Amino acid sequence: MSDQDQPGRTEQPKVPDLRLQLDTELDEIGAQLQALADAKDRLQGLLGAVLAISGELDLSAVLRRIVTTAMELVGARYGALGVLHESGEYLKAFITAGLTETERADLGGVAFPHGRGVLGHLIHNPEPLRVDDIPSHPASAGFPPGHPPMRTLLGVAISVRGEIYGDLYLSERLDGRPFGPDDEDVVVALASAAGIAIENARLFGQVRDSAETFQRLLLPTLPDLSPFTAATVYRPADEPNRLGGDWYDAIVLPDDAVGIMIGDVGGHDLYAAAAMAQTHSMLRALLYDRRTPPSEILAQLDRTLHATAEVPVTTACLARIEPDPTGWVLRWSTAGHFPPLLISPDLETEYLHAEPGLPLGVSTGEHRPDHTRSLPAGSILLFFTDGLIEHPAHSIDVGLTALADLAATHATRPLHELVQVLADHHPSDGQDDMAILALRIPAGTRSPQLPA
Structure with missing residues (x-):
């Protein structure tokens, strides 16, 4: 009797068949592990993208970051x-x-899409x-003339506070494949985070603009300083969440001198701006009321602030430009501030270095010295704060x-162009x-006139 005829015997799988089955199962496990790894990488990429977008506060930077991170994902x-119109x-x-530089050049003169065609379909659906x-x-x-060829598209709407803010469009996967459900899922998730980031940037922009407007309103519009000409400029910090305590002022005094002041309250917040307003107002009143040298006015200001307000450390320069038989003379005192820059008519420059105080x-007990300097007709006096020159690299x-x-x-x-x-x-x-x-120093010795 052969083995095949013997009862109770079952045929055993051949070794090659076992190896084939094992290889198939290992391939399936490997594919599952790779899918899990890909999902993990994509999730980490999504989390990184959300953090990157959320870290921006400038709206234009947020919008650009949304596009580039979606492309990477x-x-x-x-x-x-x-971005949708309000309608x-x-x-x-x-x-x-x-877009490459060449592709951008090919589209030169072509208006950006306003939402027709497939883009419009996403707007309305x-x-x-x-x-x-x-x-x-x-x-x-x-597509308009010069537009690069595009075949595939993935579009997702972005909502802010329940309202459609705009649409995110992606085209042409780098591997040549069409966009799949996984791509859609990750971009939809990104769009949700994008809506929050956009709202945060918009709110921050409103607060920043309001604060900057408030700070500019604290700065004066210069009166008529004839026969002097003057120009001013104020610039906030490039960093969008910083206010400042810088100020300037110029007034015609009752004794026909012109008073100049510039200062910087320490800090970069609303408290610094409020302290600046207090300090500036007190100094203006003291300067107009008193005929004492600038150093004494600064000393009185220091004592008054110490007794009545909690103001951070502040630098200031206070000056009087007085008529003199030979022209004009500058009398000034500083409280830790940078010296004025004098530009002569022949364009020689000189910082009026002196004991800063x-x-x-x-x-409040330390004396600040006064300084005096004749001013040539046609020269320019430049007063400024440290934000104009300080740089960590030099x-x-x-x-x-x-x-x-x-x-x-x-x-x-002209002075207004110079300061700009x-x-x-x-x-x-x-x-x-x-x-x-x-401030440009006039010719002659005629005293300035009080503004009408």
Whole structure:
């Protein structure tokens, strides 16, 4: 009897069949593990993208970051974010990413999309949209001349406070495949976080703009200082969440002198701006009321602030420009502030270095010296705060030299242009607010007239 005929015997799988089955199962496990790893990587990428978007406070930066992070998450070559008009009918802004310089040049002169064709379909039907062949879509209206070829599209609406804010568009995966359900899921999740980030940026922008407006309202409009001409400029810090305590002022005094003041209250918040308003108002009143030297006025201001207000350490420069038989003379005293810059008619520059004295709020018992200097007719006096020159990458002296060179180069311009150039091309890092006051010394010895 053969083995096949023996009862109770079952045929055993052959070794090659076992190996094939094992290989198949290992392949399936490997695919599952790879899928889990891919899902983990995508989740980590999504979390990183959300953190990156949430870390921005400037709205334009938030919108651009949304586009670029969405492209990275799904491996898209092109990305765009269309911001809806308040009517909800069309796009009022269109932020793009992924276009090469050549592609941008080819689209030169072509208006950005306003929401027609497939883009308009998403505006009016704000559900996630995946298109494998854009030209074949019923809503397709074609591309304008010069537009790079695009076949696939993934579109997701972005909502802010329950209202559609705009639409996020992605096109052309780098691997050539169409967008799939996983791509849609991750972009929908990103869009939810994007809506929160946009709202935060909008609210922050409103607070920042209101605070900056408040601070500008605290600064005076200069009166008529004839026969002097003067110009001022104030710039907030580049960092959007910082206020400042810088101020300037100039007034005609009862004895026909012109009073100049500039200062900087320590700190970068609403408290600093409020302290600036207190200090500025007190100093203006003391300067107008008293005929004492600038050092004595600063001393009285220091004592008054110490007794009546909690003001941070403050630097200030107080000056009087007085008529003199030979022209005009500058009398000034400083409380830890940078010296004025004098630009002569032949464009020579000189910082009026002198004993600076202690800042306000340090000690009310220390004397601050007064200084005197004759002013040539046609010269320019430049008063400024430290935000104009300070930079962590170089010394104060380097910043002062750069400012003097810049001022001399543009000193022949009208004063209002000069201060704008200094504010636009300052040697500082822009991380502090800055105030500038420039005054041109007239010819002759005629006293300034009181404003009408």
